[in-house]
Amino acid sequence: MLGPIQSLASENVQDQKRQHLDSNIYVRTPLAIPSFSVEPWRSSEIPTQLPPLPPIKDPELERLAFLHIGLGEGGSYERLEWIGDAYLELISTNIISKTFPKLRAGRCSQLREQLIRNVTLSRYFREYGLPSKARLPPEVLHGLGAGKGRSNDKDITKTQGDMFEAYVAAVIMSDPENGLATCIRWLRDLWSMTLREQIVAAEKEKPTTVRVLNEVTGEVNDLSPKERVAHLIRAPGVTLEYRDLPCNKKDKHLKLPLFAVGLYLTGWGETGRELGLGIAQSKKEAAQKAATQALENRKLLKTYEQKKRAYVEAKKQAEDAEQSSGI
Numbered sequence: 598m599l600g601p602i603q604s605l606a607s608e609n610v611q612d613q614k615r616q617h618l619d620s621n622i623y624v625r626t627p628l629a630i631p632s633f634s635v636e637p638w639r640s641s642e643i644p645t646q647l648p649p650l651p652p653i654k655d656p657e658l659e660r661l662a663f664l665h666i667g668l669g670e671g672g673s674y675e676r677l678e679w680i681g682d683a684y685l686e687l688i689s690t691n692i693i694s695k696t697f698p699k700l701r702a703g704r705c706s707q708l709r710e711q712l713i714r715n716v717t718l719s720r721y722f723r724e725y726g727l728p729s730k731a732r733l734p735p736e737v738l739h740g741l742g743a744g745k746g747r748s749n750d751k752d753i754t755k756t757q758g759d760m761f762e763a764y765v766a767a768v769i770m771s772d773p774e775n776g777l778a779t780c781i782r783w784l785r786d787l788w789s790m791t792l793r794e795q796i797v798a799a800e801k802e803k804p805t806t807v808r809v810l811n812e813v814t815g816e817v818n819d820l821s822p823k824e825r826v827a828h829l830i831r832a833p834g835v836t837l838e839y840r841d842l843p844c845n846k847k848d849k850h851l852k853l854p855l856f857a858v859g860l861y862l863t864g865w866g867e868t869g870r871e872l873g874l875g876i877a878q879s880k881k882e883a884a885q886k887a888a889t890q891a892l893e894n895r896k897l898l899k900t901y902e903q904k905k906r907a908y909v910e911a912k913k914q915a916e917d918a919e920q921s922s923g924i
Contacts, residue, residue, distance in 0.1 A: 635688070635781055637695035638789045638796045648786040650725050651779045653764070655771035662763040663727075665756065667734035674763035677770075681762030684769060684777075685713045688784055697799055704878060707853065708795065712788050715758030721787065722757040722764075731760055822888035826860070826872070830901040832908055835864030837872075839884045848878060858883035860891050865904045872897070 653659040658677070666673035689709045697705060711717065722728065737756055765784070769776040789796060820828060823839075831837055837860060844857035858880055860873040872894070875886025891898060 635691045635695055635785065638692060638785065638792065640793070640797045640800055642786075643789045643793050643796065644786050647724060647790075648783055651768045651776075651783050653767040653771050654776075655767070658767040658771050662767040663730045663732055663760060665731070665733045665737060667737060668732060670732075674760050677763035677766040678759040680770070681764070681766035682713075684765055684780070685718075685762060685784070688781055689713055689788065692785055692788065696796065701879070701882070704882075707848075707878065708792065712791060715755050717758075717791065718761040719754045719757035722761040727760065727764070728757065731757070822885050822892055826888045826891050826898075829898060830862070830865070830905055832864070832905050835862070835905075837862060838869075839887065841880060842874070844876060846876065853878060856880045856883045858887050860884070860887040862901070865901050 653662060661672050662674050662677050664670060664673050666675060686709070689712045690705075693700075693705050693708050697708070700708075733756065737753060765780055769780050772779065827837060840859050840861060842857040842859050844855050846855045846857075847853060848855060855876050855878060857874065857876045859871055860875075862870045862872050873887040873890030873892075875883040875888070875890060877883040877886055
């Protein structure tokens with residue numbers, strides 16, 4: 598009877614030693630938190646195929662990055678995943694900020710979510726062929742856990758996403774000198790393939806503001822599309838109304854609801870004349886798009902500009918005549 602008991606005791610000692618080594622690796626392997634710079638995405642630099650996968654230079658970190666806690670072998674990818682999650686958020690935030698400097702914070706957060714959500718990371722994990730390295734218990738391996746997309750460790754999609762985050766941390770930690778820079782270059786190329794459409798659109802986008810001379814103060818002001826429309830055609834008795842409209846569309850990437858806003862003119866012989874329609878991820882952005890559409894319809898807008906100029910000239914003549922008669 599002593600044989601099995603001694604064997605069991607020996608296994609317990611080995612497990613304790615392994616767990617001690619696993620915890621020590623985080624103490625002896627420093628996190629890379631140097632100052633670092635990132636380059637913005639450019640459409641001309643977007644790769645046409647997956648960029649090379651950077652290696653993990655520490656065998657123990659590589660073992661942990663692919664080890665599921667359910668196997669009970671001491672240690673797992675979980676702590677590396679926690680570290681990698683922070684790095685992914687920090688790096689993606691910096692590149693998005695550099696590439697889209699005028700984008701509102703909410704939209705930047707949506708782009709970041711598109712890059713670091715489990716669905717995206719698990720896809721990367723599979724595209725690099727990493728599932729063959731993952732060591733998973735049978736119930737996870739065969740997808741017997743919760744439904745796809747739920748935040749549950751038994752969900753294979755979440756597990757693969759978490760392991761990708763662990764892989765990122767392991768690459769950085771296994772090379773304290775160059776690991777972070779290597780990861781930034783790799784992720785920048787990889788993510789640019791995911792946001793190709795948005796990067797190209799940003800480069801083609803025309804300036805949303807125009808510098809206009811204020812004839813009263815002599816100052817030069819930057820006007821948004823909404824302000825430009827008002828500057829060109831609004832006058833006393835003329836109103837520009839931005840109306841919220843029904844919209845059943847969703848963003849094709851994030852599946853979030855979109856908002857529609859229409860721009861309507863009352864005045865210059867019109868009543869509720871639609872000048873433009875904008876659809877975007879916020880009402881504010883949709884309103885600016887509606888104004889931009891109105892500005893692009895030069896033929897229509899020119900008619901109202903001429904009417905405003907005629908009104909301004911007639912008013913000035915009347916004021917001059919009144920001043921002359923008063924003399």
